[in-house]
Amino acid sequence: MKVLLIPDGLEGERVDVAASRMTGLTRSRVSTLIDEGKVRLDGGPVKPSVKVLGGQMLEIDLSEPVRRAKVRPALADGLKVIYDDSDIIVVDKPAGVAAHPSLGWDGPDVVSHLAAAGYAISTSGTPERQGIVQRLDVGTSGLMVVAKSEHAYTLLKQAFRDRTVNKIYFALVQGHPDPFNGTIDAPIGRHPGSAWKFAVTTDGRRSVTHYQTIEAAPAVTLLRIHLETGRTHQIRVHMSAFGHPCVGDPLYGCDPVLAEKVGLDRQWLHAAKLGFTHPGSGEYVEFRSNPPRELSSAWHQLRDK
Numbered sequence: 001m002k003v004l005l006i007p008d009g010l011e012g013e014r015v016d017v018a019a020s021r022m023t024g025l026t027r028s029r030v031s032t033l034i035d036e037g038k039v040r041l042d043g044g045p046v047k048p049s050v051k052v053l054g055g056q057m058l059e060i061d062l063s064e065p066v067r068r069a070k071v072r073p074a075l076a077d078g079l080k081v082i083y084d085d086s087d088i089i090v091v092d093k094p095a096g097v098a099a100h101p102s103l104g105w106d107g108p109d110v111v112s113h114l115a116a117a118g119y120a121i122s123t124s125g126t127p128e129r130q131g132i133v134q135r136l137d138v139g140t141s142g143l144m145v146v147a148k149s150e151h152a153y154t155l156l157k158q159a160f161r162d163r164t165v166n167k168i169y170f171a172l173v174q175g176h177p178d179p180f181n182g183t184i185d186a187p188i189g190r191h192p193g194s195a196w197k198f199a200v201t202t203d204g205r206r207s208v209t210h211y212q213t214i215e216a217a218p219a220v221t222l223l224r225i226h227l228e229t230g231r232t233h234q235i236r237v238h239m240s241a242f243g244h245p246c247v248g249d250p251l252y253g254c255d256p257v258l259a260e261k262v263g264l265d266r267q268w269l270h271a272a273k274l275g276f277t278h279p280g281s282g283e284y285v286e287f288r289s290n291p292p293r294e295l296s297s298a299w300h301q302l303r304d305k
Contacts, residue, residue, distance in 0.1 A: 002062060002282050008054035015041060016048040019058060024154040024279075033060060062282045077108040081119075082143075083287060087152040087280040089119060090145050092289045095266040099135040099144065101128045110144060121146055124153040133157050134165075137233065139249075142169070142271025143289050152279035159276055160230060166275035169225040170214075170291055171235055172268035172299055173244040174254050176221050180213040184238040188231045197251060198233045200241045207231045209238045217303040219258065220247055235269060247298065262298040270295055 002023065010018045019030045019039060031048050033039050038061035039046055052058070078094035091110060093099075098109040111132065114121060121131030124147070131146045133156040147153035159165050189204030191197035208228035215222045221244070225235055233252075239245055240252035248259040249267035259265070275286035291299075 002060045004058045004060070006052045006054055006056045006058055010052060011054040012051055014048060015039070015046050015050045015052050015058070018052045019060060022058070023060065023151075024158055025151045026154075029151050030060075033062075038062075062280055077113065079108075079110065079113050081114075082289070084119075085148075085280070087147070087149045087278070088145055088156070089114065089121065089148060090143060090274070090287050093136055093141060093144050093271075094292065095139050095141045095294075098138045099129075100132050105138070107138070110146065114146065119148070121148050122150055122153040124150055134160055134230065135232075136271055137236075137267075137269075139266040140269045140271065141266075141289075141292055141295070143274040143287055144271070145274060145276070147279075149279070155279040156276065163228060164277065166273065166286070167227040167230065167271065168273035169227065169235060170270045170272050170295075171211075171223045171225050171239065172220050172247045172295070172302070173223055173239050174220060174247055174258060175244045176216050177211065177213065177223070177242065177244050180216075182211060184209045184211070184242055186238060186241060188234060188237050198231070198237050200237060205229075205231060207234050207238065209235060211239075215303070220299075220302050222299060222303075236267065247302070258302070259298070262301040264294060264298045266294070268295055268298060 004022050006018060016027050016030045020027045034048050037045060040059040042056050077097050079097055080092040081089055082092050083090040093110060098105050100109050100111040123130050125132060133147050133153060134144055136142060136144055147156055185208045186200045187204030188198050188207040189201035191199040210226040212224045213221055214224050227234060236246055236249055236252045245252045245254040247254055247268040248264040250256045270291040273288050278285045
């Protein structure tokens with residue numbers, strides 16, 4: 001149940017218009033909820049055409065039974081669907097899989113695999129990014145949420161813009177950060193010398209990374225990272241600029257010998273936890289993923305040396 005205060009700026013609007021603007025739901029979705037008796041104004045039932053006043057209390061019941069997906073073919077390339085209902089799909093993406101098709105990438109991607117397995121996703125967004133509200137680098141594994149319904153796409157995109165999504169990563173970095181726990185607040189923009197890289201730049205967008213040391217080994221440190229913002233390559237760029245690039249990430253300056261010693265052919269970076277307000281129920285949901293075997297093996301080998 002969402003309880004919202006009508007702002008003065010929406011006074012005089014129809015209740016279905018006001019509710020749509022305040023929640024990100026489509027007007028048709030709001031109208032359906034009104035017909036079902038799930039929208040109340042100042043505690044009483046309401047019709048879509050009723051005009052609202054600033055300061056009125058709007059109640060919207062977004063709860064609905066979770067409709068689980070039918071059994072579908074297994075996804076290729078190790079991509080796993082760990083949660084699926086009428087609004088969202090949460091996938092556990094392996095390294096080597098992109099979030100969506102893009103120019104210059106002819107490998108597997110999340111959008112194409114979901115379509116091939118029969119999942120219907122939101123049509124919002126550009127054609128190649130339909131349903132995609134967040135991305136992970138090709139070489140990064142872990143959790144991604146994909147929107148199935150149009151209102152889920154709208155609300156999740158806004159949640160990522162508003163930084164209300166809880167994003168936790170594990171990263172194995174070269175050396176030992178000093179201090180052990182801290183925050184990197186440095187703007188990120190395009191690298192001046194490379195079309196494929198990003199860098200800390202004076203004219204970049206504000207980017208904030210919080211890190212915490214889990215355990216230090218002779219040559220590396222395992223970190224828990226909370227992203228406050230979500231820029232492209234943010235963790236990789238920040239840790240590199242801080243002097244501690246992710247193990248297995250030569251693009252951003254890690255010693256390739258470290259990865260070669262343990263047979264790692266990707267950056268040691270994993271999206272381990274993803275939490276957000278469910279766009280359908282309005283309840284907070286959280287998903288977790290353990291680092292895959294190649295990352296765990298590399299960490300144990302480097303820790304025990």
